[in-house]
Amino acid sequence: MTVQLDTAWEPRAQALADELEARGDLTDPAWKAAVAETPRHVLVPEVYQQDSNGEWQPLDVTSPSGLDRVYSPTTLVTALADRGTHREGISSSTKPDLMVRMLETLDVHDGQKVLEIGTGTGYNAALLSHRLGAERVFSVDLDADLVDPARERLASIGLRPTLVTRDGAEGLPEHVPYDRIIATCSVPVVPDAWWEQLADGGLLLTDIKRGTGAGNLVLLRRNGDELEGRFTDRWAAFMLMRHHHERPRVLYTPTDADAHTRTTSAPPNPWEHNRVVWFLAHFTGLPSGARFGMRFDPDTRQPTAGTITAPDGSHAFVMLEPTPGGKWSVTESGPTPLWAAVEEAHQAWRAAGEPGWGRFGMTTTAGDQWVWIDEPHGKYQWSLTV
Numbered sequence: 001m002t003v004q005l006d007t008a009w010e011p012r013a014q015a016l017a018d019e020l021e022a023r024g025d026l027t028d029p030a031w032k033a034a035v036a037e038t039p040r041h042v043l044v045p046e047v048y049q050q051d052s053n054g055e056w057q058p059l060d061v062t063s064p065s066g067l068d069r070v071y072s073p074t075t076l077v078t079a080l081a082d083r084g085t086h087r088e089g090i091s092s093s094t095k096p097d098l099m100v101r102m103l104e105t106l107d108v109h110d111g112q113k114v115l116e117i118g119t120g121t122g123y124n125a126a127l128l129s130h131r132l133g134a135e136r137v138f139s140v141d142l143d144a145d146l147v148d149p150a151r152e153r154l155a156s157i158g159l160r161p162t163l164v165t166r167d168g169a170e171g172l173p174e175h176v177p178y179d180r181i182i183a184t185c186s187v188p189v190v191p192d193a194w195w196e197q198l199a200d201g202g203l204l205l206t207d208i209k210r211g212t213g214a215g216n217l218v219l220l221r222r223n224g225d226e227l228e229g230r231f232t233d234r235w236a237a238f239m240l241m242r243h244h245h246e247r248p249r250v251l252y253t254p255t256d257a258d259a260h261t262r263t264t265s266a267p268p269n270p271w272e273h274n275r276v277v278w279f280l281a282h283f284t285g286l287p288s289g290a291r292f293g294m295r296f297d298p299d300t301r302q303p304t305a306g307t308i309t310a311p312d313g314s315h316a317f318v319m320l321e322p323t324p325g326g327k328w329s330v331t332e333s334g335p336t337p338l339w340a341a342v343e344e345a346h347q348a349w350r351a352a353g354e355p356g357w358g359r360f361g362m363t364t365t366a367g368d369q370w371v372w373i374d375e376p377h378g379k380y381q382w383s384l385t386v
């Protein structure tokens with residue numbers, strides 16, 4: 001479905017560009033012009049938002065309120081997948097403030113070729129095409145039913161970047177090398193194809209994520225066979241890269257058998273309040289696939305505890321209200337002591353002087369990838385490939 005251009009979008013797009021500049025999300029006039037002159041509503045004909053019951057409802061993007069939402073710094077969920085018991089967002093148009101911050105971070109120059117992983121709606125490909133010329137923009141997404149309509153919509157506004165249906169982990173070898181690669185889905189490690197396809201001296205911007213919310217954007221420069229760079233100061237999160245033929249996620253029921261309660265000095269809810277600690281916990285013992293949640297008081301509906309569950313049935317919950325001694329009560333059960341991993345991460349973070357994201361960096365070589373604090377071969381290193 002292609003939405004017809006109307007005249008009401010232009011002042012809204014200009015207002016969005018002005019707002020992003022005023023907020024400091026963009027400083028480069030070329031990106032400002034790209035936002036002001038790109039009809040985002042044409043690229044997001046189907047948008048879904050959750051109602052108060054958590055049900056996904058379609059948004060009419062051509063109504064005045066729909067247009068207001070489309071031309072605002074908001075992520076728009078644009079494709080859903082049926083997961084049996086519920087529907088889940090599988091594609092979205094990233095919020096424009098984050099998109100332009102990423103594009104400025106990518107330090108794009110005239111004449112450069114850019115590969116995007118995660119075409120989605122095509123909005124980011126449209127911004128890149130406006131800035132560089134569509135012949136220098138390449139973008140891949142996993143599903144033809146995302147890529148083909150995006151190609152059609154981009155063509156309807158006169159933009160013809162190269163869009164290919166492909167698992168982004170393979171990159172796009174047909175058009176190498178790329179001066180810049182930008183991934184708008186997250187990965188647990190950098191796929192080999194990306195550094196192989198990046199020009200020497202080129203930049204790669206991706207979200208490295210080890211679990212839900214456990215990671216951040218990292219900007220890596222290629223130097224020979226090595227990529228190296230720092231995580232960005234401001235935290236951002238993208239949906240995890242999907243693959244065809246991957247097993248559906250198993251929903252597991254935690255058991256409270258063998259539950260053991262004690263106090264902890266690691267504050268609860270690192271996934272909300274200290275994402276650096278939450279990231280580190282994925283190197284200090286949290287099993288792959290661990291998930292966090294909350295417990296609520298049934299009467300007041302206020303949150304009372306943070307929870308972590310793991311696929312092996314292990315479970316931990318930590319009370320949000322501190323004990324009179326200024327600690328927190330934590331209960332762990334199952335084969336893996338989940339909160340112990342958070343405590344170890346918290347201790348490592350404190351020992352390193354409580355670093356923010358700006359002190360974290362990452363290096364990839366032919367056989368290894370690791371995260372570090374301050375320097376690649378210093379005291380604090382965690383391997384991403386074990």
Ligand SMILES: C[S@@+](CC[C@H](N)C(=O)[O-])C[C@H]1O[C@@H](n2cnc3c(N)ncnc32)[C@H](O)[C@@H]1O
Nearest residue numbers: 091093118120121123124141142168185241242
């Ligand atoms: C946040 S959306 C991308 C937003 C997009 N750049 C835009 O401007 O609308 C993330 C996208 O990553 C895509 N994706 C997930 N796994 C992928 C994979 N293995 N290869 C390529 N794309 C993938 C999703 O289908 C989804 O469209």
